[in-house]
Amino acid sequence: MKTFLFLISTLGLSALGLAGATYAAAPAAHPIEVALTFDDLPVHGKLPPHMNRFDVMEKILTTLKKNDQHDVFGFINASTIAGISDREEALRLWAKEQRLANHTFSHPDLAGTTSTKYLADMLLNEPFLKKFSLPGQDWKWFRYPFLGEGDSLAKRNFVRKGLKDNGYRIAEVTTDFSDWSWNSPYSRCMAQGDSDGVAELKESYLHAAVSRLHYADQMSQLVFGRSIPQILLMHVGAFDAEMLDDMMAAYRAEGVTFVTLEQAASDPAYAQDPGFASADAETFLSQWMKVKKLPFPAVDKIPAGQLSKTCL
Numbered sequence: 001m002k003t004f005l006f007l008i009s010t011l012g013l014s015a016l017g018l019a020g021a022t023y024a025a026a027p028a029a030h031p032i033e034v035a036l037t038f039d040d041l042p043v044h045g046k047l048p049p050h051m052n053r054f055d056v057m058e059k060i061l062t063t064l065k066k067n068d069q070h071d072v073f074g075f076i077n078a079s080t081i082a083g084i085s086d087r088e089e090a091l092r093l094w095a096k097e098q099r100l101a102n103h104t105f106s107h108p109d110l111a112g113t114t115s116t117k118y119l120a121d122m123l124l125n126e127p128f129l130k131k132f133s134l135p136g137q138d139w140k141w142f143r144y145p146f147l148g149e150g151d152s153l154a155k156r157n158f159v160r161k162g163l164k165d166n167g168y169r170i171a172e173v174t175t176d177f178s179d180w181s182w183n184s185p186y187s188r189c190m191a192q193g194d195s196d197g198v199a200e201l202k203e204s205y206l207h208a209a210v211s212r213l214h215y216a217d218q219m220s221q222l223v224f225g226r227s228i229p230q231i232l233l234m235h236v237g238a239f240d241a242e243m244l245d246d247m248m249a250a251y252r253a254e255g256v257t258f259v260t261l262e263q264a265a266s267d268p269a270y271a272q273d274p275g276f277a278s279a280d281a282e283t284f285l286s287q288w289m290k291v292k293k294l295p296f297p298a299v300d301k302i303p304a305g306q307l308s309k310t311c312l
């Protein structure tokens with residue numbers, strides 16, 4: 001029965017000829033915990049007309065509050081603040097309601113620089129975390145830009161030691177659906193007033209979010225024999241702000257309960273280092289899959305070609 005329910009959820013009701021039932025009524029496969037996290041504060045992606053960085057942040061924060069989410073981490077790159085007032089205001093607003101943490105000052109890829117320069121760039125971000133966080137807030141969580149944890153084991157281990165010596169915990173990512181790639185087409189569709197284009201984007205965004213979550217959960221089952229709490233990477237983009245509430249509802253319909261990053265990361269699975277070197281973006285789970293030489297489950301591709309053409 002469990003398998004049958006999972007198939008319904010994965011294939012969609014229409015594929016099984018169960019027309020008439022709604023997407024939201026799809027039975028949950030099994031409970032999955034998810035921690036939401038957001039990268040690239042305060043500037044990420046293209047904006048639609050008449051929207052600034054503060055508006056994006058405010059919209060995300062309003063949805064988080066509506067869904068009773070606390071201690072949601074926003075990982076900052078202070079190089080993008082550049083003294084611009086709506087960006088500073090956006091960070092202040094986030095820190096007032098949620099949490100800030102370190103994503104390096106200028107978003108380097110560890111594969112393209114030295115470990116020493118990388119750690120120096122991470123430390124350069126700290127004065128801004130001190131400035132914008134509320135007193136007593138713990139911002140010593142680190143998110144690797146481009147999900148690059150080191151293209152050699154020597155670099156990987158050097159940076160991990162540097163982070164630990166500076167009191168940081170690593171905010172791993174286990175699930176990611178390239179949410180950032182919907183922001184440019186969304187800004188184009190909004191500029192053209194193309195509501196059909198926006199509707200198409202909404203559908204493909206939710207499909208990618210849900211299918212990638214199941215994909216990550218399948219990897220968790222293969223690697224750990226159970227559903228570990230998932231840590232979802234999102235970005236502070238205009239379309240993310242538009243879609244967050246619907247995405248959380250779609251996740252809940254799939255059996256998701258939301259937890260904080262601190263709760264998710266306290267799972268013993270995260271105490272183990274996969275020890276995998278790669279120049280490519282890798283999630284915590286994809287690293288383990290490769291270390292253990294496990295076959296990756298099937299998953300729909302992110303529709304990059306379609307997104308690049310929408311509202312052109």
Ligand SMILES: [Zn+2]
Pocket residue numbers: 039040103107145146
């Ligand atoms: Zn980033």
